[in-house]
Amino acid sequence: MQMASFSEQPRPFEWGPLLDSSFSSFLSEYAPAKIAILVDENTHDHCLEFLLTAFDALAEAEVILLPAGEENKVLEVCFQVWETLTEAGFDRHDLLINLGGGVVTDLGGFVASVYKRGLSFINIPTSLLCMVDASIGGKTGIDFAGYKNQLGTFQEPIATYIDTGFLATLPEVEWRNGFAELLKHALISDHVLWEKLSKIQHIQQELLSETILQGVQIKAQIVAQDPSEKGLRKILNFGHTIGHALESYYLNTETPLSHGHAVALGILLEAKLSQFELGLPVEDFVEIETLLTKFYPLQLPTDSNAIWVLMQQDKKNVNGEVRICLLPKIGNCLFDQTLTLQAFEQVYTHFLA
Ligand SMILES: NC(=O)c1ccc[n+]([C@@H]2O[C@H](COP(=O)([O-])OP(=O)(O)OC[C@H]3O[C@@H](n4cnc5c(N)ncnc54)[C@H](O)[C@@H]3O)[C@@H](O)[C@H]2O)c1
Incomplete structure (x- = not known):
């Protein structure tokens, strides 16, 4: 597999087998006195041993x-990590390696960004979703008070290594979750990639490594133009x-609904809003609906008001208006579009019918 790095973005990621990457030389040059590796139960079982034996x-x-799962992307779990780092005497020149999916990189990045005002960290994403989205762009965060990513920081890792070899043990359902973010990348910026993705029948068997790299590049290029989400990055x-x-x-x-499944349903409803x-x-919407409903069953609570209330906490809102x-x-995608309750209800009830 070809190695590539992209220096135009705020922090380059490196693509390709970890063994062929600069990871090993980075560790010897950076030479931290202490290294911690953050894993969840699954990346502990499937990904950690390779790292420990190879380096x-x-x-x-x-x-x-x-513990694995979104329900653990919370403050109580951060407390445990901060306690461990403190007891082990980590200082800000030491290193945290986040080895996992988006929960590990979001939480690990958040923990590191506030520990002693900034512990260096590296992301090694192991899920498709984390490779094409969560590990890139410097957003860290945890869920709080029932709201997604309510607490968080912008903090770039000092390096990100993307090795699709880790996907060998990823369960099928997690491929589908990552595919949702890849579809989103294509819908907002790359019609040709969308055409390619929309032909896929079996994600795990048919999604090519080059296509995953295209998704990573889309995210990286958008973030490079607007790292702190003042404009374009909102798309x-x-x-x-x-x-x-x-x-x-x-x-x-x-x-609970996985992040990828929730995003897929969000794409479906927001595509219908785009049509209205x-x-x-209409033919674009039909294409989107056909592909999404093939992989993501429609699961919507009947209480549309509960969803509208949760949308009031969205970080893109301005002056109490949902954007x-x-x-x-x-x-092609436009950001900062105002959404009224009436328009939301029209679309939501369309899908409940
Ligand atoms: N920071 C950002 O910009 C950003 C962007 C998108 C999503 N996110 C966040 O990412 C999270 C979702 O990420 P996710 O889908 O990776 O969730 P996740 O971290 O929960 O991983 C999904 C599941 O796959 C398992 N897993 C991961 N790699 C594996 C492997 N190689 N082999 C076997 N099992 C493996 C995990 O243990 C977990 O059970 C959400 O919290 C979301 O908010 C963040």
Whole structure:
């Protein structure tokens, strides 16, 4: 696999097998006195051993184990990580390696960004979603008071290594979750990529490494133009205003909705809004609906008001108005579009019918 790094973004990521990457030389040059590796139960079982055996510098690393799942992306779990780092005497020149999906990189980045005002960290994403989205762009965060990513920071890792070899053990459902963010990247910025993705019948078998790299590049290029989300970067939130509200709604229920599934449903509803509000061509909407409903079953609470209330906490809102991203056509996205309750209810009830 070809190695590539992209220096035009705030922090370059490195693409390709970790063994062929600069990771090993980075560890010897940076030479932190202490290294901690943050994993969840699954990346502990499937990804950690490779790292510990392949890189001598990690032999003595402190392994910090988190319970897996979004419900653990919370302050109480951060407390445990901060306690471990404190007891082990970590200072800000030491190193935290986040080895996992978006929960590990979001929480690990957040923990590191406030520990002694900034502990250096590296992201090694192991889920598709984390590779194409969460590990890139310097957003860290945890859920709080029932709201997604309510607490967080902008803090870039000192390096990000993306090795699709880790995907060998990723469960099928997690491929689908990551695919949702890849579809979003295509819908907002790349019609040709969308055409390619829309032909896929079996994600795990048919999604090529080059296509994953295209998704990473889209995210990296958008972030490079607007690292602190003053404008353009907001388009990465397409599908997330409604998606995050759905994810928050289901977070503490018996049937939590995964981030990717919630985003997919958010994309579906926000695409319909795009048709009603911005004239997205009907045939574009039908293409989007056909693909999304193939992979993501429609699961919407009947209480539309509960979703609207959760949307009031969205970080893109201005002066109490809900601001949303909409598609005038596939491959093009506008941000800061005002969403009224009336327009939201019209679309929501369309899907409940
Ligand atoms: N910071 C950002 O810009 C950003 C962007 C998008 C999403 N996110 C966040 O990312 C999170 C979702 O990420 P996610 O879907 O990766 O969730 P996740 O971290 O929960 O990973 C999904 C599941 O896959 C398992 N897993 C990960 N890698 C594996 C591997 N190689 N083999 C076997 N199992 C593996 C995990 O243990 C977990 O059970 C959400 O919290 C979301 O808010 C952040």
